[in-house]
Amino acid sequence: MKPTVRVIGLGQRVAGDDGVGLAVVDELCSRGVADDVDLVAVSDASDLPWLLGDVETVVMVDAASTNGPSGQVLQLSLDELRDAEVRPVSTHGLGVVAAVELANLLNLSTAELKVHVVCITIEQPREFTTTLSSRVSAAVPVAVDLVFELIGGKACTNPK
Amino acid sequence: MTQRGLRTIKVDYLARVEGEGALTIKLRGDEVQQVELRIFEPPRFFEAFLRGRSPMEAPDITARICGICPVAYQMSACHAIEDALGVKVDGPLRALRRLLYCGEWIESHVLHMFMLHAPDFLGYADALTMAKDHPDRVKAGLRMKKAGNAIVSVVGGREIHPINVRIGGFYRVPSKAELHKLLDELKWSRDASLDSLTWMAGFEYPDFSRDYEFVALTHADEYPFCEGRLVSNKGMNIAVREYDEYFVEEHVERSTALQSSIKARGEYLCGPLARINLNFDRLSPIARTAAKEIGFGIPCTNPFKSLMARGIETLQVFDEAIGRIESYEPPDRSQVKAEIRPGVGYGCTEAPRGILYHRYRIGPDGLISDAKIVPPTSQNQKSIEGDLRSIAPRLAAMSQDDATWLAEQTVRNYDPCISCSTHFLKLKIERE
Numbered sequence: 001m002k003p004t005v006r007v008i009g010l011g012q013r014v015a016g017d018d019g020v021g022l023a024v025v026d027e028l029c030s031r032g033v034a035d036d037v038d039l040v041a042v043s044d045a046s047d048l049p050w051l052l053g054d055v056e057t058v059v060m061v062d063a064a065s066t067n068g069p070s071g072q073v074l075q076l077s078l079d080e081l082r083d084a085e086v087r088p089v090s091t092h093g094l095g096v097v098a099a100v101e102l103a104n105l106l107n108l109s110t111a112e113l114k115v116h117v118v119c120i121t122i123e124q125p126r127e128f129t130t131t132l133s134s135r136v137s138a139a140v141p142v143a144v145d146l147v148f149e150l151i152g153g154k155a156c157t158n159p160k
Numbered sequence: 161m162t163q164r165g166l167r168t169i170k171v172d173y174l175a176r177v178e179g180e181g182a183l184t185i186k187l188r189g190d191e192v193q194q195v196e197l198r199i200f201e202p203p204r205f206f207e208a209f210l211r212g213r214s215p216m217e218a219p220d221i222t223a224r225i226c227g228i229c230p231v232a233y234q235m236s237a238c239h240a241i242e243d244a245l246g247v248k249v250d251g252p253l254r255a256l257r258r259l260l261y262c263g264e265w266i267e268s269h270v271l272h273m274f275m276l277h278a279p280d281f282l283g284y285a286d287a288l289t290m291a292k293d294h295p296d297r298v299k300a301g302l303r304m305k306k307a308g309n310a311i312v313s314v315v316g317g318r319e320i321h322p323i324n325v326r327i328g329g330f331y332r333v334p335s336k337a338e339l340h341k342l343l344d345e346l347k348w349s350r351d352a353s354l355d356s357l358t359w360m361a362g363f364e365y366p367d368f369s370r371d372y373e374f375v376a377l378t379h380a381d382e383y384p385f386c387e388g389r390l391v392s393n394k395g396m397n398i399a400v401r402e403y404d405e406y407f408v409e410e411h412v413e414r415s416t417a418l419q420s421s422i423k424a425r426g427e428y429l430c431g432p433l434a435r436i437n438l439n440f441d442r443l444s445p446i447a448r449t450a451a452k453e454i455g456f457g458i459p460c461t462n463p464f465k466s467l468m469a470r471g472i473e474t475l476q477v478f479d480e481a482i483g484r485i486e487s488y489e490p491p492d493r494s495q496v497k498a499e500i501r502p503g504v505g506y507g508c509t510e511a512p513r514g515i516l517y518h519r520y521r522i523g524p525d526g527l528i529s530d531a532k533i534v535p536p537t538s539q540n541q542k543s544i545e546g547d548l549r550s551i552a553p554r555l556a557a558m559s560q561d562d563a564t565w566l567a568e569q570t571v572r573n574y575d576p577c578i579s580c581s582t583h584f585l586k587l588k589i590e591r592e
Contacts, residue, residue: 012227012320043320046271047304094275098288105291106299 005151006055010042010062010096013087017070019034019138021061024118024143031144037151038083048099055140057116059150061143063136064119071135072121073142075150081117116150118143170572176370185546185567190553195545197571203256210531215241215500215522219325222518222533226577228271230510231264231312233518234325235386236533240518241327243401244505252491253329253486254386259323259339260315260511261385262481266308266349267514267552269432269470269477272575273360274301277467280569281363286400290339291352297359300352307342312482314338339485346485350478357471361454363453365565370550372543374434375426377510383442383476384435386509388426392428393459401506409534420539427542430514431574432469433460444545447476462549463573500526511536513575537576544574 007027012018022041029039040051052058064074082097094102096117103109120139132140186193206225210218211554218237223230235257242249249257251531274297275287284290291298314334316322324331375396379388390406391397398406411416422428435453436443440458443451451457451472500522507518514536523529555563 017223043318044267046275046302048308049302054328101288102291102298102302105288105297106302108299146411 003055004036004127005034005059006040006051006149007033007056007059007061008040008042008048008051010045010060012043013130016131017120017133018047019130020063020120020122020132020136020140021058021133023137023140024061024120024147027140027144028147036064045094045096045099048070048094048096049103049106049108052100052103052113052115056112056149057114059116059118059147061118061147062096063122065124066121068121069135070121070123070133071139073146074119074121075146076117076119078117079116081119085129089156118146118150131148169339179461182572183567184463185548185552185555187552187556188555192549192552195341195549195552197541197545197548205439207531207533210528212521212527212529214526215244215528216498218518218520218528218531220323221329223321223325225533225535227512228268228577229264229511229516230321231260231316232326232509233533234322235261235509236241236507236511236516236518237361238327238507239386239509240405240505240507240520241522242498242505243507244503244520244522245327245498245501246503247328247496249329249480249496252489252563253333253494253496255488256315256330256333256491257387257391258382259311259481259488260325262477263311263315264466265477265512266474266481267305267312268575269474270301270305271307272512273356273467273470273474274298277569277572278360278363279362280565280572281467293468297356300356303345304349304352304478307345307478309340310345314331326495328498329388329491329493331494333490333494336488336490340490343482343485346482350446350475350482353471353475353478354446357454357475358470360467360471361456363467365462365464366551366569367462368464368547369552370463372434372461372463373422373428374437375422375428375430375515375539376435376438377508378439378511381442383439383444383473383480384510387471390508392422393437394425396422400508402531403506403508403534404519405533407517407539409538418534418538419541420534421542427546428539429463429543430536430539431466432473432512432514433463434514435510436460436469436472443472444476444479446479447472450475460545464569465484465554466575502526507522512568513537513577514539535577537574538572539575544571544576547573563592 009021011021013022025039025041078097120143124135183368184196218241219234222233223239225233279290311320317324326386373391373392373394377384377388378391389397406423407420408423409420412419427474437458456468502522502524504521509516516535516536520528521530551570
């Protein structure tokens with residue numbers, strides 16, 4: 001079945017809590033999603049423009065470094081994310097908002113595309129670890145529930 | 161800002177580079193009083209992290225230094241540790257390493273050319289603005305980068321911070337089918353990179369030149385990646401293990417990154433412009449022919465033409481990647497056995513931004529007792545300041561906005577990676 005929804009987890013597994021977006025996609029995969037939901041893990045945001053073109057809804061799940069406590073699940077608009085992005089394009093790649101805007105400019109996505117952003121707050125990664133902190137780990141099921149809510153409860157009983 | 165005859169041009173944040181830094185240029189008329197590249201990204205202490213760790217961990221730990229050139233860190237670490245352990249990786253495993261490095265050069269060069277540097281030449285504030293007028297070029301750039309990502313993903317295990325590299329080779333070698341799936345996009349990208357090179361050759365390049373000492377690896381019969389001797393256009397020709405005898409790092413108060421220089425000679429330039437000047441005859445026929453057709457000749461001492469050098473190298477590595485895949489036969493083993501023993505090892509490979517030197521000492525306990533890592537941006541800092549010092553009189557005659565633009569463009573010629581060098585920018589120009 002052609003996907004109509006794509007959930008994209010962004011992050012780096014080796015940077016501890018920065019990998020929470022990928023952990024959310026892992027959990028979605030374990031719980032099972034409907035056949036028209038495509039689950040993707042992305043480490044390089046320059047890959048994003050190519051993932052925004054052939055579906056009706058995209059949910060991006062990423063870690064967000066804030067001054068507040070870690071482990072909070074936030075739903076942000078692209079405008080709110082734009083205000084928060086420090087560096088849209090750098091030597092190390094594209095920012096998420098820049099990637100979405102590029103996709104629009106390059107006609108890789110349509111104006112009708114619904115984009116949701118789910119962020120899990122983290123502290124600035126400071127060590128090499130492939131595991132999540134307890135607070136961020138506890139936020140994963142909360143983020144998963146929010147993603148299911150955003151994609152209209154497209155769960156399934158037969159996990160992929 | 162003008163204050164009692166003192167004119168200050170200030171840019172609080174230099175965009176389109178990685179990391180945190182600032183630049184101050186002080187001018188009295190046309191005379192340059194001071195050029196300071198200040199790096200205030202916190203030092204990252206990777207060399208200290210490595211002490212007490214197994215040499216086998218060095219490739220994975222050092223790969224975390226940089227998100228755009230992790231392969232370079234892995235390759236320099238592997239070569240240095242293998243040097244200490246007396247291990248030689250050759251044949252198809254060596255070829256696979258070169259393929260992986262092709263992927264990283266594509267990722268890094270294409271991102272810099274299309275997203276960071278081309279907007280400078282065409283008068284756009286950023287790639288997003290440029291994309292409105294040049295959507296097909298930007299789309300082509302993204303597609304080429306994706307092709308590079310795919311190589312790193314298949315050979316390295318994932319596109320950022322590859323996990324499949326180890327001392328002695330790889331944990332797993334890809335199948336012929338996995339690599340052949342990449343060929344169609346790589347062939348499209350090779351054609352696109354050739355077309356892009358012609359496009360970039362048509363840009364207006366500032367008339368600027370300096371007498372550089374170019375430093376790069378050189379190899380008897382290959383464009384340099386992992387092996388060879390360190391050479392310069394001023395007579396240097398040394399083995400990698402002689403690096404510390406010829407190069408010195410010094411701390412300057414304004415910077416958290418060490419600055420490198422050649423002992424008794426001073427600044428030098430590494431990276432694409434140095435590589436291509438010192439290895440032009442090692443380019444593949446298609447890259448060499450393309451360079452000649454766009455009028456790129458050597459010696460080329462205009463740092464702004466590093467954009468063209470990157471474009472030629474991009475064509476080179478797409479061509480090499482295709483050849484490596486077409487001739488690929490999976491090796492019968494994924495790694496050469498390596499046994500830990502005490503010793504000192506030296507490794508230097510060509511990261512996209514230039515030479516990346518690693519040295520490790522392994523103690524009697526089999527653990528790393530000392531590590532030294534010299535990234536390319538540290539090596540280019542003095543040269544960046546030298547360029548700015550030379551171009552500063554031109555800045556003095558420009559409007560605030562134009563001067564700021566040209567100064568930032570001058571820095572971006574080097575595609576500096578401050579995060580790597582911290583072991584980098586805010587710009588301030590003061591004029592009297």
